Amino acid sequence: MRTHLKDHSEPLYILLISAHGLIRGEQLELGLDADTGGQCTYVLELTKALAKQAQVAKVDLLTRLIDDPQVSTDYAQPEERLCDKARIVRVPCGPKRYLRKEHLWPHLDQMVDKCLHYLRQQRRLPDVIHSHYADAGYVGRQLSMLLGIPLIHTGHSLGLPKQMRLLSSGRKRATIEKQFNFERRVAEEEALLRDAAMIVTSTRQEIELQYGMYAHMDGKRFRVIPPGTDTTRFSPLGRRQVVENVENSIARFLTQPKKPMILCICRPELRKNIKGLLAAYGTHPELQKRANLVLVAGSREDIRLLDKAQQAVMNEMLLDIDAYDLWGKVAIPKHWPQEDIPELYRLAAKRRGVFINAAFTEPFGLTLLEAAASGLPTIAPDDGGPRDILANCRNGLLTNTLESDAIAESLLAALSDKKRWRTWASNGVLNIKRHYTWDGHVRKYLKEVRALLHKHRKNLRKQRIALHAGTSTIPLADYAFISDIDNTLLGNREGQTAVVDWLKANAGEAVFGIATGRPLESAIDILRKHRIPVPDVLITSVGSEIHYGARQTPDEGWANHIRHLWRRDDLLRALNTYPGLRLQAPENQREFKISYLVDPSVMPGMDAIKQHLHQLHLHAQVIYSHDEFLDILPVRASKGHAIRYLSYKWGLPLKHFLVAGDSGNDIEMLSGDTMAVVVGNHSHELAALKGQQKIYFAQAHYAHGIMEGMAHYRFGKQPQRQTGKLAEALA
Structure with missing residues (x-):
């Protein structure tokens, strides 16, 4: 299937990616753990809202497949249909069991690969x-670079502001780094700011004060698109009566259940500041006299079964309730079904109470929208999204949530003025419909997406190269041709022309790649000099690097893969005084390759070198070629390993690869399930491969030998023009 630049009026295929937490189509288990919260609600509602739009053909929400007896089997289903145009797609990522987001980082390359496999099955990018x-964001950024597709990113919360708030609350840097992995997270956030085509935020303040802390902040790429709320679920009391069992579920905790309610709904997470809220309530008798406190802090069977971070928050909560002697004044239900959450807001409104978000930092705050839509005034942090929400809704107060006294004063002020309470309740309902509906959100979102795609396609038309449209051909290609450069692809002008004709005849259906000992820059220069089209895949430095296309996009997954057991400095020291070895020029040395010139008359044999490294507990590939070059690579790096990695990553079977080479550093890529071609001018190191299945030794030399091998395997569409030595070779 050929890729092409689609007309901008065609209905869109949008891929959303949300890696962590528990996501399913109905009855989200919000609060079940620290990662299943507002973001899960947002991505699910966005998926459903986009699918209702005529200008959207398809929406996929990609998340992690979780096969764990501790959670519902819903999360182990590879696919969940939401409607005709939308579905949740779950792919494996690391171990089967549930993992919190801070532990997902080592496994995200697998999610990239599985997504590529999924897209190949769709036959549309x-x-x-x-x-x-x-x-x-890491997954999306890799896919964007690999496929040439624009990336939109929403941070939801950011590492640097969260880190600073935790430090200012007294936490030690080493402790929070161990728990939250801020170094890796912040580095990726910087990369996203550099590479994403558009950053969606909920508020202007998020751009200025939170993203403004980052080095790669570029205001031109930000778009403020506030999320919506489902007003069919979250609505004021009106003629409705609160469901009796909801009232009873709260009343059983309270001595005076008819008093106003201070309602807090959040996950049992440190940054949600449950401790600060309890201090505000527990140290102010007047607040206790005026209202009850209702804390819905996630869902739990047994606190001892929660992860350590949640256990710590829940244990502190119970200890503080006991220390302040708040029994009979605080309700702390163990479970609260999602379908009953709207009833809880309405109950708080019926009791003339308030909703509070006491978090240290809040990028947006979907619960604030839900409360406002339900006619419930709010108290929220004077930070992040709440500033914009309360400015638009005019239904409550901002407060300094770092100070428990400030929280208490705001709650007392909100509960003391009945006339203002009614105004706030009315304002919230009215202004939610004016500013925060999903229909309004997706209309603005799609307008920005269309503008982004128009700009993207305009740039592609300017930069377009022969045989290449903007998006990658690799996910939709049916076969792949990978060749060494020197003395294989190059060496005969007529043969090179024949290969270029073959590439033109098979454009869009075949991946074109090179696998060479040359470094990337040298490979690009020599191909350009000989007028060879820029390959889709460039395997360079003897298989230690993989890049893609004209933009030379690095495959970070490959770099992460081959880093295993690689100790470059120790290897250099080990071979520093070894006889017969002299380091090549600096431009031939790479992060994952050490290259030597060899004097065969002095250098001991390969077995001796390998034994020397083994005795020093050093792991490496040792590759000898042309009787003059020695390359030291990571154990997982080689041309052959790189080709097998490409086969796995892109879901293209090895038997669909034709590979061509001429020397000893090609041996591994020529062996196995590929269609292998050894050109007629090959070095003696390949003689041992003769007679092996699926290794064709051509009579013709250089690129003529490649074409002879293609004809032998009936590989791809043969070009019409076959003249001179080529026609003679194929006769």
Whole structure:
């Protein structure tokens, strides 16, 4: 299937990625753990809202597949249909069990690969990729670079502001780094700011004060698009009566259940500041006299079964309730079904109470929208999204949530003025419909997406290269041709022309790649000099690096893969005084390759070198070629390993690869399930391969030998023009 630049009026295929937490189509288990919260609600509602739009053909929400007896089997289903145009797609990522987001980082390359496999099955690439939070941002950024598809990113919360708030609350840097992995997260957030085509935020303040802390902040790429709320679920009391069992579920905790309610709904997470809220309530008798406190802090069977961070928050909560002697004044239900959450807001409104978000930092705050839509005034942090929400809704107060006294004063002020309470309740309902509906959100979102794609396609038309459209051909190609450069692809002008004709005849259906000992820059220069089209894949430095296309996009997954057991400095020291070895020029040395010139008359044999490294507990590939070059690579790096990695990553079977080479550093890529071609001018190191299955030794030399091998395997569409030595070779 050929890729092409689609007309901008065609209905869109949008791929959303949200890696962590528990996501399913109905009855989200919000608060079940620290990662299943507002972001899960947002991405699910966005998926459903986009699918209702005529200008959207398809929406996929990609998340992690979780096969764990501790959670519902819903999360182990590879696919969940939401409607005709939308579905949740779950792919494996690391171990089967549930992992909190801070532990996902080592496994995200697998999610990239599995997504590529999924897209190959679809036979259509997305028009845009939209990632959510830094972990999915890593996945989306890799896919964007690999496929040439624009990336949209929503941070939801950011590492640097959260880190600073935790430090200012007294936490030690080393402790929070161990728990939250801020170094990796912040580095990825910087990369996203550099590479994403558009950053979606909920508020202007998020751009200025939170993203403004980052080095790569570029205001031109930000778009403020506030999320919506489902007003069919969250609505004021009106003629409705609160469901009796909801009232009873709260009343059983309270001595005076008819008093106003201070309602807090959040996950049992440190940054949600449950401790600060309890201090505000527990140290102010007047507040206790005026209202009850209702804390819905996630869902739990047994606190001892929660992860350590949640256990710590819940244990502190119970100890503080006891220390302040708040029994009979505080309700702390163990479970609260999602379908009953709207009833809880309405109950708080019926009791003339308030909703409070006491978090240290809040990028947005979907619960604030839900409360406002339900006619419940709010108290929220004077930080992040709440500033914009309360400015628009005019239904409550901002407060300094770092100070428990400030929280208490704001709550007392909100509960003391009945006339203002009624005004706030009315304002919230009215202004939610004016500013925060999903229909309004997706209309603005799609307008920005269309503008982004128009700009993207305009740039592609300017930069377009022969045989290449903007998006990658690799995910939709049916076969792949990978060749060494020197003395294989190059060496005969007529043969080179024949290969270029073959590439033109098979454009869009075949991946073209090179596998060479040359470094990337040298490979690009020599191909350009000989007028060879820029390959789709460039395996360079003897298989230690993989890049893609004209933009030379690095495959970070490959770099992460081959880093295993690689100790470059120790290897250099080990071979520093070894006889017969002299380091090549600096331009031939790479992060994952050490290259030597060899004097065969002095250098001991390969077995001796390998034994020397083994005795020093050093692991490396030792590759000898042309009787003059020695390359030291990571154990997982070689041309052959790189080709097998490409086969796995892109879901293209090895038997669909034709590979061509001429020397000893090609041996591994020529062996196995590929269609291998050894050109007629090969070095003696390849003689041992003769007679092996699926290794064709051509009579013709250089690129003529490649074409002879293609004819032998009936590989791809043969070009019409076959003249001179080529026609003679194929006769």
